[in-house]
Amino acid sequence: MSVLQLDGNNLTIEQVRDFLGNSESTVEITTDAYKRVDASRRIVENIINEGRTIYGITTGFGLFCDVLISKEKVEDLQTNLIRSHTCGVGKPFDEPVALLMMVFRLNTMLKGHSGVTRELVEQLKLYINKRIIPVVPEQGSLGASGDLAPLSHMALTLIGEGEVFFRGERKNTRDVLESLGIEPITLQAKEGLALINGTQPMTAQGVVNYIEADKLMQDSLWIAALTHQALNGITDAYNRQIHESRGYPEQIYVAEKMLEHLEGSKLTTRQGEIRVQDGYSIRCIPQVHGASLQTLKYVKEKLEIEMNAANDNPLIFSEDEVYSGGNFHGQPIAIAMDLLKIGVAEVANITERRIERLVNPALNGDLPAFLSPEEGLQSGAMILQYAAASLVSENKTLAHPASVDSIPSSANQEDHVSMGTIGARHARDIINNARYVVSTELFIAMTAAEIKGSDKLSPATRKKFDEFRLIADFIDHDRNFSIEINELAQALTEVN
Structure with missing residues (x-):
């Protein structure tokens, strides 16, 4: 069993990948993080006792920010907030995404700027470790003021309402809590707002997107190497001097990987042996795939910042420093997801062109x-x-950018929004589509390579050929090819 230590500041995508890869992994909270949580909560209690006017603590929300709420009603305010905002629609986010929403929301609270109670922190930790995963509809967020609707569905389960996934089944939350002897919590002042003012849904989907896109882009290289050999491609185009002369590290990396995948092949050629130059979809693999890898670098940087960000509102820094701001605005992640969409879509585009070369008798x-x-x-x-x-x-x-769209809400109080969660969902869809395209190239390239002689493949690609030939057969007769394409796509989602 692995333990993920949360302190609000140092969470990485590598840690998240390991956490998701082990169903028995748990989260723990550092001592310093608990101290920050307690200190920020004391400030909230003082604000209430003193009757100070602070947004979301002693006032309403959005356009109602000027409506004062009595001390006796602050708990009702938070519960009403969650219930009224649970208006998401559509199918639910995948369970790993919903699980990460809780992990990232908890990590944000541990920074000590949210003013929540230790009880709320412990409830989130318990849900994560017991894998009580909220059912969160994936549509309905504007990506500013936080991902309000999705996070409200997450928060609703903490008070014993709504639905959860538990042990592979979708169940009523209260039934699951009763079976485990867990009491739902009552949200205290500011806690409802602290749960839903944030970017965790788009960030959680974004992190899963990144992990899957990273693997897909690596797989696309050895699969492209199979196609290269089936077409007797020219290796000179991957000469290191060519790529160093341009200077992009990712382009240099891809060229190195292609030569590594092709080393020892008896199917490759040199320039002039069969032809002088290959088509761009073969010759420009380093340039195109390398540019897509550049997008991953940018996306990873933004996601890791956001995973460790204080992105609710207001933020508490000291007794005299409680500020309303806009860290809940999802624009950084929205732009990152739109960039990821383009990067992955281009890998699929060039892959489809290689498929055409494999099947077109003129090419x-x-x-x-x-x-x-x-x-x-x-x-x-x-x-x-x-x-x-x-x-x-x-x-x-x-791939049309979601981040360039905006629509005003809350009677124009919230007059610019990010649409980042839409961008994250579309990025997921593009990744899934691209995986099918790459799987199709693999399926066809294996048959083409076998026609040329699989014994002539490079050792690296022959190993992959033997592994995936167990899933998809040689094209020796017409049949329902979709079965094998789906099975290859599933295999490419797994670590291999």
Whole structure:
């Protein structure tokens, strides 16, 4: 069992990847973080006792920020806030995403600027460790004022309402708590606001996106190396001097990886042996895949900042320093997700062009047209390219940036929003589509390589060939290819 230490400041994507990879992993809270939580809570209690006017503690929300709330009603204010904001729609976020929402929200509270009680912190920790995972509808957030609707569904479960996923089933929250002997909590002053003013849904989906996109981009390289060999590609285009002369580290990295994947192959050629130059989808793999890897670097940096950010409102710094601001605004993550969408979509675009080269008799050298076992009688891989073309075209519509859109809310008090959660969801969809496209290239490239002679593959790609040939067979007859494409895509989501 692994333990993830949370202190509000030092959470990394590598730690999150390990946490998600172990169903028995738990979170613990550092002693210093508990001290910060207690100190910020004392300040909130003093504000209430003194009757000071502080947004969300002794006032209403949004346009109601000028409406004062009596001391006797502050708890009702927080519960009403959560119930009224649970208006998300659509299918729920995947369980790992909802789990990370709680982890990131807890991490934010541990910075000591949220003013929550230790009881709330402990409830979140308990839900995480017991894997009581909120059912959170994924649509309905504007991505500013926090991801209000999604986080409200998360918060609702802490008070024993709503639904949760528990041990593989979707259940009523109260039933799960009763079966475990856990009492729901009553939200205290500011705690409802502290739970929902934040970017955790878009950040949680963003982190899962990053982890999956990172793996997909690495897989796309060795799969491209299979295609390169099936087409007797030219290795000179990956010469280190070419890429160092331009200077992009990611481009240099991709060229190195391609040569590493191709080392020892008897199917590759040098310039002039068969042709002088390959088409761009082969020759420019370092430039295009490298540029997409650049987007991952940017995205990771922004996500790790946000995972450790104080992004609720107001923020508490001392007795005399309680400020209303806008750290809940999701614009940094919105732009990062839009950039990720473009980076992954471009990997899919160039992959589809390699698929076309594999099946097009005018481009694939001496391979059969569409890799058909009986040209004319059987279509072979013809429609596989159609499906890939459909997916990359769909990605082009999804890649439209969500962050350039905005619509005013709360009677124009909240007059600019990020749409970051929409961007994160669309990035997820693009990644899923791209994985199908890459899986299609793998499926076709394996047959093409086998026609050329799988014994001539480089040792590195032959190892992958043997592994994935157990999932998908040679195209020796027309059949329902979707089954194997889906199985390959599932295999590519797993660590291998």
